[in-house]
Amino acid sequence: MVAPLKVGIAGLGTVGAEVVRLIEAQQSILSARCGRGIKVVAVTARNKSKKRGIDLRGIDWMKDPLAVATHPEVDCFVELMGGAGDPALSSISAALAAGKSVVTANKALVAKHGVKLATLAEKHGGALNYEAAVAGAVPVIKTIREGLSGTSINRVYGILNGTCNYILTRMEQEGLSFAECLKDAQRLGYAEAEPSFDVDGYDTAQKLAILASLAFGTKVNESAVSVEGISTIAAEDLRAAADLGYRIKLLGVAMRTKTGIEQRVHPTMVPLTSSIAQVMGVTNAVTIDGAGIAPITLVGPGAGGAATASAVLADVADVARNVRALPFAQPVAKLKTTTKAPMERHEGGYYIRLMARDLAGTAARIATRLAEQKISLESIVQKHPNGGLEPIDGTKKSSPVPVILITYATSEDAMRRALQAVQKDKVISGKPQVIRIEKN
Amino acid sequence: MVAPLKVGIAGLGTVGAEVVRLIEAQQSILSARCGRGIKVVAVTARNKSKKRGIDLRGIDWMKDPLAVATHPEVDCFVELMGGAGDPALSSISAALAAGKSVVTANKALVAKHGVKLATLAEKHGGALNYEAAVAGAVPVIKTIREGLSGTSINRVYGILNGTCNYILTRMEQEGLSFAECLKDAQRLGYAEAEPSFDVDGYDTAQKLAILASLAFGTKVNESAVSVEGISTIAAEDLRAAADLGYRIKLLGVAMRTKTGIEQRVHPTMVPLTSSIAQVMGVTNAVTIDGAGIAPITLVGPGAGGAATASAVLADVADVARNVRALPFAQPVAKLKTTTKAPMERHEGGYYIRLMARDLAGTAARIATRLAEQKISLESIVQKHPNGGLEPIDGTKKSSPVPVILITYATSEDAMRRALQAVQKDKVISGKPQVIRIEKN
Structure with a gap:
């Protein structure tokens, strides 16, 4: 019989309390699935006396997260406090440096310090699991x-x-x-x-x-x-x-x-x-x-105590049965650096909503400006006063009328240049509304 | 450096050929993700001379699946022949008995012999992975x-x-x-x-x-x-x-x-x-x-060569990096026996389409028969000759008219008894169409 995985939890809000409850309630199925038990041995939270509806008898109450992370019995440190800085960062770092595994729901921390933490995990052999950080219970x-x-x-x-x-x-x-x-x-x-x-x-x-x-x-x-x-x-x-x-x-x-x-x-x-x-x-x-x-x-x-707890517990179960993947799938040394891609270079279709000042002239002008940038239109419609949509018919209208364009794929740069030209032409009032289209 | 995982593949149809191609094409990313290479060392298929568009040089061509499964170099046997019996069953059994891991896309085999195979896998320590057997590339x-x-x-x-x-x-x-x-x-x-x-x-x-x-x-x-x-x-x-x-x-x-x-x-x-x-x-x-x-x-x-190959390769990658879960999540000894649940006991809502002989009388009769079984109706509509749907209005019609009922949750038994009574009443022609409703 393998010894149970000993878990320490920092943060006993809705999620933390639910994790404690589920580990207790699902003990037998978890140990069947993992080949060993899972046991909470240490916890901490800001307020010790708060009513949480869970039984904490037999579990060490520690004075701070770092004490949970470095608790000599803890194999797996579960961080559920949130926040991109300390104490989450320092306590997780300490747990990983001690060779322990870490489970966290902290997206901000993983987004900001993920590479540093993954380096620690790789070096000392612990897991770094964060299923709950993105899309809650969805794996x-x-x-x-x-x-x-x-x-x-x-x-x-x-x-x-x-x-x-x-x-x-x-x-x-x-x-x-x-x-x-x-x-x-x-x-x-x-x-x-x-x-x-x-x-x-x-x-x-x-x-x-x-x-x-x-x-x-x-x-x-x-x-x-x-x-x-x-x-x-x-x-x-x-x-x-x-x-x-x-x-x-x-x-x-x-x-x-x-x-x-x-x-x-x-x-x-x-x-x-x-x-x-x-x-x-x-x-x-x-x-x-x-x-x-x-x-x-x-x-x-994507959120909620039970959904987040479900993902956290799946991560803990993976630690227990030694299902282990690298934190970012590949060794940190192989990960490439990315920079912000300039949006002007983005290519795709666009939805554009304009308030046209003078419809007859405007339609031709807009079409010309788009053609100058080699932008083709999937559709161009005008919002009829009765609320429906109908193709532009060239009818002259006196007050500004919404015109909606859907373009085929083009570069964002070309689209912006075309709209700047249209604005300079003074045939529209106000700022165009632009929404990118993502095809499946 | 860990030695590469040595793979043997039985079956080189669309899926098998794609697996060979992908292992070659994605060598560097796979070894980064798994911490070791993946190498095809032995294959077999019915027809050796068939053109497959893949390079099999340096790979042992074996005379039959069993020879691949028991090939001394093979760590992981990939079965892509299909069929619930031999040679899939015997070759997988042989591989598992030899302590090798097995990856298969064979749903029929897992459905019929899964327990037996899982027992072998547990006893000898190999993995039994079958992601591609259900819903193709969807994990x-x-x-x-x-x-x-x-x-x-x-x-x-x-x-x-x-x-x-x-x-x-x-x-x-x-x-x-x-x-x-x-x-x-x-x-x-x-x-x-x-x-x-x-x-x-x-x-x-x-x-x-x-x-x-x-x-x-x-x-x-x-x-x-x-x-x-x-x-x-x-x-x-x-x-x-x-x-x-x-x-x-x-x-x-x-x-x-x-x-x-x-x-x-x-x-x-x-x-x-x-x-x-x-x-x-x-x-x-x-x-x-x-x-x-x-x-x-x-x-x-859910199907197709590339989708199935994607799932197979993910399973092979799990073997390579030693991500290991029990074949059916729990030890075979803990799995419970199931029997067929009698559908009469099923509870849920029903869609029922009847051809009503005499509408005015029939509606009342159907309602009575359903009420006798304590079945409540969510809706009852008659198919109007013009093809639309409208609530039953009691108007008498001369030829059979479709009547559609949606019931609230009831037992299948009660629903069947009600329909038998309606049929005995001879107010409908033909057999009722019944479709179960599944709420989300």
């Missing part, structure tokens, strides 16, 4: 790190932030504005009082940087991601998208291009028929395009 | 076997047969009959000349039995699955489903019930809003319901 880390070892990945993209997807879903379904939905999301606890980290795309960028590293063998680097959030999206964009066979999602996209790995987070038009377009509310999803095979999509709960 | 085996170790699974269900999903998709999209679509699928190579194994649900049943074993810790047992195919589905069922907010899919469903594990394959109404409903054409999908968490759905290519 996307394991899928890319192990399950697709035989596949050369060309692109990985996904809905990685439940708050943004919840807001976009409600905006679309109820025709509400971004501000209204955000307020509601805050009231319901789906968005923070300080929402920028979510709605401006930074949370998605951290998760994307992790996925990109695994998929493309690059050093995880949050600053190599171009980031735009969803605050500029209007209800009319969501309506126009639906009319044209698209839906708007905040995607994180990492892909191989001729010039390197492009990593970007932005509101994106995805075909209504794609798997990713069906993902509504707080649900997360990741699509992986492998060379020569149809896309693989994983969908599921 | 569903790994997800359940390892990725959800921390989750108590209540239900697993999926679209596991691309042929059936292709036929149902075309029937729905083009309003064609089953027979027409089957013929087309055969012409296009999506269905076999002898289609029964696919369209009657047996292929799905084998895959479901494997998933059930992993999810519920049962001995894989194909004969414990209740099986119905799609040949009775009519284009009008697909139309009515869409009108009522459902789509018809051939699902394999395994779930925990009060009386044990229920395993069944049948045409199923799934809500149009579910992830699984969006899966069209030859694509496969599996949804896993874990206790306390929202469903996780995996979608992707």
